Amino acid sequence: MSRFLRISIGISILFFLQQSIYSQVGIGTTVPDPSSVLDVSSTTQGLLIPRMTTAQRNLIATPAVGLLIFDTDESTFCFYDGASWVKLSAGNTANDYTGWADYVDGTYTSASPFVVSTTKLTLPNDADVVRDSQKPIDVTTFYDSTSSTITGRDGDGINIVIEFKARPNTTSESRLTLTIDIGAPVGEIYKRDFVLNKGNDVEHYYLSSFNAYTLGTWQANGGIVKVVSTASIDIYDIRYVITRTHKAR
Structure with a gap:
């Protein structure tokens, strides 16, 4: 292998590692937004997160704050606030709590x-x-x-x-x-x-x-x-x- 080829391969690897460390991940786009870690773009499909029953949701061991799931019993998204699961429903008011x-x-x-x-x-x-x-x-x-x-x-x-x-x-x-x-x-x-x-x-x-x-x-x-x-x-x-x-x- 020529010295020039070895140098070219080395530069390519360094460039790839730099991109892996500092760049964002884009799905459906080659120019992910710089403020995002993951940028999913589509005009024909959506993002599907884990779906489960209330019982299955409650069996999640030590859920992280902010963990998001879709509760199929309640037909709503829920996130964990550090103490309990909270429904993400539009227009929550004081009466909801x-x-x-x-x-x-x-x-x-x-x-x-x-x-x-x-x-x-x-x-x-x-x-x-x-x-x-x-x-x-x-x-x-x-x-x-x-x-x-x-x-x-x-x-x-x-x-x-x-x-x-x-x-x-x-x-x-x-x-x-x-x-x-x-x-x-x-x-x-x-x-x-x-x-x-x-x-x-x-x-x-x-x-x-x-x-x-x-x-x-x-x-x-x-x-x-x-x-x-x-x-x-x-x-x-x-x-x-x-x-x-x-x-x-």
Whole structure:
């Protein structure tokens, strides 16, 4: 090989490497925009990104901030914002980020109640019936029935309604106490007492509504409804209605 040919090949390789390092990639164009890493140009075809169901999307391990997919269940593009998947829908307003969901237990009934006494227990709710068509577009669920936790996002404001029927198993006066346990280092918050007058086997209706804000501890651990009583009480027809009143900034 002549010295001239070797020099020519060397210059060509250096030129190619320089182009690979500093140039943009163009598909359908030989002059990609200098501000782009990838410039796709076509008047007859589009760009097709990964398509998957909501369940498949949620199985993506440690998604990167900004990751984009098309959700075939929701028929919309979604991107990951670092905490949750957010729909890319035209004309999102404040109403898209507020909303409510309803979770109704299907296990404990009047004929087969949940019995609470002096030992503090987790109030059960298997979310047998879920109405969540009005929940915010960036919230997967307000309540995780597998762990009995009310989910939270750092900085959100929420309203929680807890509803059930209570029937004392004693003729003496009794008192129910409910709290939300968000774990260490905070523990139990939002304590509510409910006094049941004398009356063995008399049905009472419990309804509590309170506004809360969820910060880092609630986001990390979730909130679990705890219940304890001064005497044996049957509890059934349990229902949670959870509403986001403010989206964290």
